[in-house]
Amino acid sequence: MATTTQIRVRGRPAHTSGPTHLSYTPDGTKLVTVGSNNLARVYKTGSDGEPTNIDDCQEDNLAVASTDTFFVTGSEDGVVSKYLFDTMSFDKFLMRCSLPVRDVAISPDGKWCAVASDELTIKIVQTNDVSSMMYLRDQPKPAKHLSFDPTSKFIAVSCTDGIVYVYSLDKDEPECVRKVNDLIRAVETESEISSQIAWHPDGRAFAAATATRDIQTVSIGDWGNQRTFSNGHNGDITALAWSPNGAMLASAGKDRKILLWETKTQKVLTSFDYANVMDIAWHPTRNIVSFTNADGEVYIYSNFVPDEHTPILKLGPQPAPFIHDPLLEVSNNARRPTTNGQKEIPSRARRGSPDSLDDILGSDIMGDDDDFVVDDDGAGYALGLNGNGKRPIDDPFGEPSKRQHAQAWEPQYHDPFQPGSTPWRGNRKYLCLNLIGFVWTVDQDTHNTVTVEFYDHEYHRDFHFTDTFLYDKACLNDNGALFSCPPNNGNPATIFYRPHETWTARADWRTQLPKGEEVLAISLSDSFVTVTTTANYVRIYTLFGVPYRVYRQKSSPSVTCASWRDYVLTLGNGPAGADGNTKLLYTIQNIKRDEICQNEDVVALPEGESVKSVFFSDNGDPCIYDTTGTLLTLLHWRTPSQATWVPLLDTKLLSRLASGRKTESYFPVAVADNKFHCIILKGGDQYPYFPRPLLSEFDFQIPLTSNPKPDSGDGDGVDEENEVSKLEGDFVLKSLLTMQHQDLIESTNATSAQRTALARMEVEIDKTLIQMLAVECREGEERGMRALEMVTLLRDRSGRMIEAAGKVAERYGRTVLGEKIREVGEERLLNGMDED
Template structure:
């Protein structure tokens, strides 16, 4: 049987010619020196369709199943529709000749290299959306999207490869690789193009030594090199569709077929008639097609000899270190395992999706969260941590004989979670959300890509990196970013800290946990790194990686942790309550002084609620947010045994939800400047998604009473005005108590002492306003009015006289006398050095 049948066709005038297959393999599009475009039908001997209305010499072509793009030496890039077969539509005009075009895998974005310095990435159906890549200093010869469409490799004429991340609104330079490719003029026949491996995780390039090297994308190290095949520079290379074979050709016209597992030559073909410039495999058939520098198109049918056909029938081959493709590589261990438990296959990551654009227009700011992938995140049976609740199980409350006779009893424990982290949705998730910025990751199959974006980009510059360790937890503050990854195969769990900047050279550090130990939660403060683990240990490190403390947590299994300055709050599952659930208990300590402030105290959650987040405020007070939408603060936490959880806000009682028309919930982010900062989730969503959501803040509103009266005839005991003043008094009382504790336990500043005075004054003002409301209700409110007067702090000595004036204004003379007597009692007590309790 004939090994292959060579078919040469004069497609264009003598000179450089280029081609592109459609992804389905039905058509081949060629361009060249003349002003014609040829469209060949695969497997057909008929004459190709010719479009001869181009303006000049075409220098690049790339095709999808529906359309193709052609670049011209006059700087024009045009779009042609296969169905129309007519004059193309100009996509973009550049000032210098186009050299190469690459399409994102979804066919929505095109990267264009030209003799201009900048590379332009343009959205095909909306040409107003253009990204500019400018970190290189010389023109780019080749561009190539990776298999996910989020990274673009740009081979520069200066001999460097620039890898740009397109997974954020502004392109970021991920890596500059020097010394790998040869410095080539843009018109040179030799190639320096990055050829991404079909399995992802690695890429191949012709190198200066006339070999073809494969490099790992994760750590940018050499995986393997196809050596001693060519005596001149390589002009083109192509992987077989499954990556098991490689074909290379060089300026000396030699064509070589390689075995990518053994790195050996399978067959060397007779030299081609002219130098091959572009080469492509058919996506499903044993056909290799190429064009040369004489304007000819060649089609090699049955290109791979019969004895090697088994290579094409294998599954997708992976290029790995040590040339052992049957074992997992450093970048591909666990094949995309996340959270240390479940595997996720690689999925297409659209640049269009990342930038928040749909098929026609940019997504609006008000509808950025949509359950568009049908993943079920809006279901009612999901708790605040993205986990399925036990609502589908029969109740264990009561004395059911059936329940008692089931034998062994297993309590319902709270699962561990990382504050500020969201579960996977599609192939992406947030690792951290706070007022400093966002940390999010994209699953690329064998590796992840991590992006850190800051709310204030004048504070620090965003950065982006390839993550071969598959980090599943992160913390971000003003000093640095902390990451943790689960154990994989023979590699232990790791913790990685990256400071934003130091007064010396920035020093990242990484530490490994003992084998068999995984990370359950991490926390980062201005002073320490805290890690809770599956073995019950709490590990504390300094910011430069020195182990500082290690102890076993009393409550197990661990749930989460938070940190602020020298303080660490750890939460775990404690004793089983009456409802069959483990009660959450917390321990709060100063790790620097080795002092425990609260030990194994209960986290106060409402019945059936789960903990959704825990964090410290900007003043250093611990806060929790539960699945009922309630925000609570821990007061008097510095005094052992005196701490208690106080509600600051019940989001279900917000005025914006009073009409019942809004279907929304809130994702907690932080407490700062006495306000609750959160993300509004619409349409039943439980977690934020992309594009990056906006932050909203709400004032505290202690849940004391409804502001609406259902019965118009009921006594106005709690009028809206009274409720407002009561709310203000109680809230200011809580805030002043928190600040007073801070001042008493630290070296207070003048600003803090002034703020405390202002809070106490605001509390007294609220009481005076409440006194006015009560005086208006009639003489029968006299006892309550005197009680309100007794609640005044009156540190300035002016509030009780003011209360007397209020009573006199409304004709309450007896009340005025009683308030005067109260003022005298307080004055006498102060002189005696003893102040009477309020109200006596």
């Protein structure tokens, strides 16, 4: 604990004894206080004179919030009042609640005022139009505190049930996007203990006091626990507030202390002895902190931050205290080279990728300030970057110039990623998620702890180990586990492979990459270990560490890789398209035979979309899952220049989403047994978190029509329409799977079982066509030509299926169609004889 500062300021009697609260105007010119009497006091910053009193207030005001032109108070009798600064008088009542008001908050843009009372519903009223109102209804108990984020897009509600409810205000109706459990304690509305959410000024995280008297920060979007301000207070925390630049945090507690913390280190810089503090506010621009207590006093503390720490207060905007800051990392700690070969650390937040912070918080958080991230630790990550977070190509040394700001266009790359992994969420992340098991790591500051768990414990045993290399990528299969780590502490990037079972004493191996080269992605098959790097090299090793092949990838920078048996698939950035985004190119080759199956072909993606995961199915067919929520497979990939990306499933068209009431997304895991295996994500999550979520599976469904229509029960034919759609989808899907199986048979030494399976698949296609034919016959003779076309699609050459089709037509009395079917059968018979 830092030593207590001996300098002490004198409290100013502001109100009668009782709860007292305060609020600075955003421009810092005024400080407003309210308390137990019917008086509001307005202090002018920099003046030692008496404050301006506004006498016509309600009794027992328990909350206050202000803008530059007005302020709002909430009283115990349930009245919310608005006062104008220019006249220093009452303006109007914003609303009236039936129970005491506990907190009020004004959005940063000044348009909305949120009111928390002992009622269950929170009301948000427009400050200029009291008839315009929004309601927050998800919390089951009264709320104690409210807090808008810096962009006015979110509001956090501290409920007396001990849960923080985060609402999105982007739409006409507020939507609860997250319930944060195990953060604040459950306290009653009249308690002096604080459960207030304090948003960090950069808008990417918030802090709150916990039941253990620590202060926990939580990141927005992934909602993970970040750095903790601990071992400070010996009593419950009653107030906290960030400094305007986010570099410091002030907190008060029942231990009669006010603590000043440094955000970057979470250390106490100094402490002050003040009792019964209820509210704290930093001046927006000066070294002044004001606070109130339960005795009706206000303290205006000039030079609050001691001289030895004022340089911290003078810094520019500082980042929130992340364990792993996404602004400094790309796709799970991977760093990619620029086109001129120099390193840079592009941010998804600056690049606007689908899971970027811009999507979570809005791009206006960063504004147009190129100096948002301040390089106060000399790391060099903020030097010479333009507004897109990249060094201009014409200036390799990153020297700022007016010419750089004039460069408006630069190609947008696909960032590298590791399939099956997640970004850091607090101090945890999944390194690998697949059908074999999962690998996850915990950041312990000085080292990591890696755990490998399997689904089948009869086949494999779980294990964990202390990780001093700080592995950030992993692959897992039935043979072993593969890990890689970035360079750290002067050590080069390292690859580590650990087999599950061996017949020798030691079979794991570790190899280092050349200095300056970093791992972008790794993959593991039954035959090889594949590594793609920042030098655009693809490095192939055998399972026991023998370097097998090294070559430079044509498409660069590299994005990711996947492998199956002897085949390796690599993805990389190609030439820029008309929209400014680079084309994503893939290559598939057989490493053992040294054959290229597909060479730098284009991954079929809609404009502005990217790949979320790439993997081989259990049958060995390449698959991708993109940001549109579509699963695609590659057809005819073993034949050069013949490959086609075919959709297997569009998750937006799942029947479970047909009602429109359910909002969820899906984290891809694998394709096996002709099913899509994934993890269902709810509440706006983009990645799975702990505890380990359950795997779900969906049948393939070729996207031919929209969601199935509900049957109205009035015989309007909707059920029949759904039946037709289902049969059509089955026909296309079975045809696709049959073509994939046929490719496998033609390209390998097929077994008799595989050939028998192909024959059964063709019979299933014909059965589906016969069912479709029956539906057409029920519709009437006018659908005869469509029905006859289905007969021509039958694959059976023996005539049995043609005969079955004729019987179907006969059953429904379609004589003309029956004659046509017999003609088709005779023609096929003649053609078959000619071929013989």
